[in-house]
Amino acid sequence: MRDSRRFSSYFIPTLKEDPREAEIPSHKLMIRAGMIRRLASGVYEFLPLGWKVVRKIEAIIREELNAIGAQEIIMSALQPKELWEESGRWELYGPELMRLKDRGGREFCLGPTHEEVVTRIVAENIKSYRQLPFSLYQFQMKFRDEIRPRFGIMRAREFYMKDSYSFDLTEEGCRNSYDKHYEAYKKIFTRCGLDYAIVEADTGNIGGEYSHEFMVLSSIGEEAVVVCSCGYGANTEMASYSIVEKSSDLEESSEEKEPVEVNTPGLSSIEEITGFMKMPAERFIKTLIYKTEKGLIAALIRGDAELNERLLKAAVGVEDLTMASPEEIQEATGAPLGFSGPLGIKVPIYADTEILSMKNAVSGANIKDYHLKNINPGRDFTPEWSGNLRLVRAGDLCPECSSELKILRGIEVGHTFLLGNRYSAPMQANYTDEKGDEKEIVMGCYGIGVSRLAAAAIEQHHDEYGIIWPTAIAPFEAVIIQIADDAESAAAGLYADLKEEYDILWDDRKESPGVKFKDAQLIGIPVQMILGKQFLKDGRVEVVFRSTGEKQYLLPEEIAGILKKHLRGK
RNA sequence: CGGGAAGUGGCUCAGUUUGGUAGAGCACUCGCUUUGGGAGCGAGGGGACGCAGGUUCAAAUCCUGUCUUCCCGACCA
Structure with a gap:
């Protein structure tokens, strides 16, 4: 359905x-182009131009989802507390949930x-294996x-x-549905003209087995994402890696010296200590104390690293951390915050792999205002456990192809999500199989932030003059100036000739050329x-392509062919 | 929630240090001119300075409180 308009009577402030x-x-740009306006912090209205873009993205998504057999519905935005109590998320979701009361x-x-609403619908209406699967x-x-x-x-x-x-019906079936959505998503984002990466992700609040972002x-x-040229991708929490041994880590002093206490009054952060001792953060052991359901534990990572709590949880074998x-x-530790170290500590030690190869390292002395020099792992302390505990860094090696990983930012x-029975179990969404059991x-669930996608597309496609829409999601495909x-x-x-086939904006305003x-x-x-000077001279229309700035002078009857080629790829 | 910045015509801002009831550009209205890169000239309309209280003869300007917005962080599908 085409929607061509005259600028003079279209609302584009x-x-x-x-x-x-x-x-x-x-x-x-969205505000300047008259696409959106703010009503309150984080609350926006979509004006005609902005909504038109959203609707175009929506149409692409709808096509691809219908193509995999999914069926469109609309559920209520207003949801009763009881439903969320059934899944346990009334408490779990926390203050992010917008809560309200009715007059009663x-x-x-x-x-x-x-998830709750849709699971309820299915629980109430699906009884037999014959009715599954569907989306x-x-x-x-x-x-x-x-x-x-x-x-x-x-x-x-x-x-x-x-x-x-x-x-x-089964986990295998669910994987199949998941894969279908996954493939549909690839088509959707490609059609929207986006440069994107698919990464393994944590399941967070939604819950479930595994997930991709x-x-x-x-x-x-x-969000930071870890990507490799081989196609491997993960968010930083989920990323695995193997470590490159840098010789410089070991060169500093290969001979093991005796531990020495150093007075470091009031200096507790790695930054302060490295400044004071004039040694790089790589020579320090950061000792972090965590509380778990199994009691207190210590985690050791190199001074320049960041702990990955997901890995620590798995290493300790706990849920709460x-x-x-x-x-x-x-x-x-027997000492205040900021002076913790591995020597003489009273709790189990979980050490990152990198710690094991450190020589004459520095860490807290477990004495107020003292640090310890020349700590040598193995000789001076032995961890209960060691393995990867830190977050991935740029330059770590890909777990699949061993090339260097890159860390990029993504929207x-x-x-x-492959949910499994996260919702069907508590909400009793069951079916009877062939045997009567x-x-x-x-279940699986799959989201796309449609309005966010519009903004993300602009982030990737703009210049100093404005937006450069990918043709598939442009609010208008061509403008007659x-x-x-x-x-x-x-x-x-020209407008009459083209408006049924393309989304045309006809700028018929009484404005100066510059404005248009x-x-x-x-x-x-x-x-x-x-249509200006050149047109009056020889009847040729100046056709300019926004993405390249390329210009062509064409007779009106030649334009349909050019649009077909440029906009429809034919 | 911690840190920072800001609220002055529709928009973007100046004026606040050194109190004396408000200004520019753009936008808007009318007229004439103009028509290939956010036009020119002329004439107009529109704000009492986020809100509340206080100090003062006098507050956009000083003080107190409060609301809102944005940024960084923490947090979060």
Whole structure:
């Protein structure tokens, strides 16, 4: 369905200056181009141009999901507390859940996601193995009371999302549904013109077995992702790696010296100590005390590394892991926060692999205001356990192909989860199999942040003049810029010829040429067709492509062919 | 929640240090001119300075409180 418009009667309030509230390109440009406006922090309205882009993305997603057999529904945004208590998430989800009461005092939330609702629907209506498998999806505004909304619609409290849910008889069937969504997602993001990476991810609040994030690569991305040229990808928490032994780590002093106490009054952070002792952070052992359900433990990582709590949890074999309080640190080490070290500590030690090869290292002395030099692992202390504990670093080696890993930043636009029975079990979404046995439905869920995707696309496609839309999601595919008044009837003719086949914006405003050129660039319409001086001289239209700046002078009858080639790839 | 910055016509900002009831550019209205890169000239309309309280003869300006917004961090599918 094409939707062509005349500029003079279409609501596009463009702005000449950057709005004060915006910091990043996509946020500035969406406001300047008249796509969105802010109502409150993290709450935005979509104006015609912005909504049109969202609807185009939506259409692509709908096509690809229908192609894998998923069925579109729409669920309620308002959800009763009881439903969330069944899944246990009324408590678990925390303050991010937007809660409210009706006049009778009954409690509700505005849906941040719809696992509970959809599982209820399926639990109530599916009884037999004959009715499975199938998938449902919807487009809807989601609500999350983000601690800090950011970057316009990039991280909003109310945002437009597509969420799908698959229902299968078996785990194997669920993997199949998962793969179908995974493949559909690849097509969707490719069609939207995005440069993206797929990474292994943690399942977080949603729960479940495993998951992938679809990340649009961008320097403003809020999450770091680890990628390899071989196709391996993971977020930093999930990334595995093998370590390169750098000779410089060992060269410093190969001969093991005797431990020496050093007075370091009031110096507790790695930064302070490295400055004081004039040694690089690589020579330090960072000793972190954690509290777990099995009691207090110590984790050792090199001074320049960051701990990966997911790995530590797995190493210790615990569910709960939190940083110890100053009192607990005193209990574990006999010294205050900032002076912990591996020697003489009273709790089990879990050491990162890198620690084992360190020579004459420095760490806390477990005595207030003292550190210890010349610590040699193995000789001076022996960890209960050792293995990888730190977060991946750029330059670590890929677990699959051993090339060096790169760390990039990404905007999460899609996330797929294999849920298993996370919701079907507590909410009793069961079916009866061939043998008459009752079984739990195996579920998957799959989200795409539609409004965020629009912003992410702008982050990847813009220049100093404005947006450069990928043609598939551009609000208009081409704009007729009518400059000379004498060209009006010709512009009208061109518009009439093209408007059924393409989304055409006809800039028929009584504005100066500069205004029209600037607006066309700002809004980022892929093809500009200019009727001005040149047209009056020899009847040829100046066709300019937004992405390359390339110009062609064409007769009106030649234009349809060019648009077909450029916009439809035919 | 911790740290930082900011709220002055529709928009972007100046004025606050050194109190004396407000200004620019853009936008808007009317007229004339102009028509290939956010037009020119002329004439107009529009704000009492986020809100509340206080100091003062006098507050956009000083003090106190409060609300809102943005940025960094913590946190979070």
